[in-house]
Amino acid sequence: MEAMYAIRRPELLTFTQSGRFWQGADQLWFPDEWQRKAGCGPTAASVMTCYLAQTRPACAPLYPSGSRERRDVLGLMEEMWACVTPGKRGVNTTRLFAKGWSAFAAGKGVDLSIRELDIPRLRLARPTADQCAAFLRSALSADLPVAWLNLHSGEVEDLDDWHWVTVTALEERRDGAMLCTVVDGGREYAVDFRLWFQTTKLGGGLVAPGSGL
Numbered sequence: 001m002e003a004m005y006a007i008r009r010p011e012l013l014t015f016t017q018s019g020r021f022w023q024g025a026d027q028l029w030f031p032d033e034w035q036r037k038a039g040c041g042p043t044a045a046s047v048m049t050c051y052l053a054q055t056r057p058a059c060a061p062l063y064p065s066g067s068r069e070r071r072d073v074l075g076l077m078e079e080m081w082a083c084v085t086p087g088k089r090g091v092n093t094t095r096l097f098a099k100g101w102s103a104f105a106a107g108k109g110v111d112l113s114i115r116e117l118d119i120p121r122l123r124l125a126r127p128t129a130d131q132c133a134a135f136l137r138s139a140l141s142a143d144l145p146v147a148w149l150n151l152h153s154g155e156v157e158d159l160d161d162w163h164w165v166t167v168t169a170l171e172e173r174r175d176g177a178m179l180c181t182v183v184d185g186g187r188e189y190a191v192d193f194r195l196w197f198q199t200t201k202l203g204g205g206l207v208a209p210g211s212g213l
Helices: 033-038 040-055 057-062 070-081 093-107 129-141 192-200
Strands: 003-008 012-015 020-023 114-119 148-151 163-172 180-185 187-192 205-210
Touching: 003 192, 012 070, 020 057, 020 093, 020 187, 040 057, 040 070, 040 093, 040 148, 057 187, 070 187, 093 114, 093 148, 093 205, 114 129, 129 148, 129 163, 129 180, 129 192, 163 187, 187 192
Parallel strands: none
Antiparallel strands: 003 163, 012 020, 114 205, 148 163, 148 205, 163 180, 180 187
């Protein structure tokens, strides 16, 4: 059985400047070299924040302008960096991401509920692929994007190791493939989550806003 789940208004994540367009933000927009190298976590959090602020009135204070101009989104990314702050190993856990994002929201007067699903390095401690799919389905069906932490790409070629991307859609195919549409580096592309899940050596995790938003 094939099924598709997706955020309802992906066009809200199209950012622009001087006639040029990006799908999602790009950590290479950061001005500092360390930010450009380690800024995938705050970038993903900023992309999700942009979407929430434009689709949920209660979340509007997170990004009041709602601007999709690159310079304004970069301003949000700089603000987010102060809360979702990479250490020497980056933002390498779902807990660090969620804690920083929650602190950012609290600073804006928003009580942001956040859900996490860890996918540990130890395979016996991992959730099943179906449990991961259920997490993705639940969020996307509620019009909520999902942050995906990949610590090791396994046999998936498109993903960078030790990296956060933002999931905007999930297509479950009859052959078992779980194709996630992700935005990363200012572009949109598809990744087979199930292949990643089966071959990653270090795991990662998923973070999403609470479905009650």
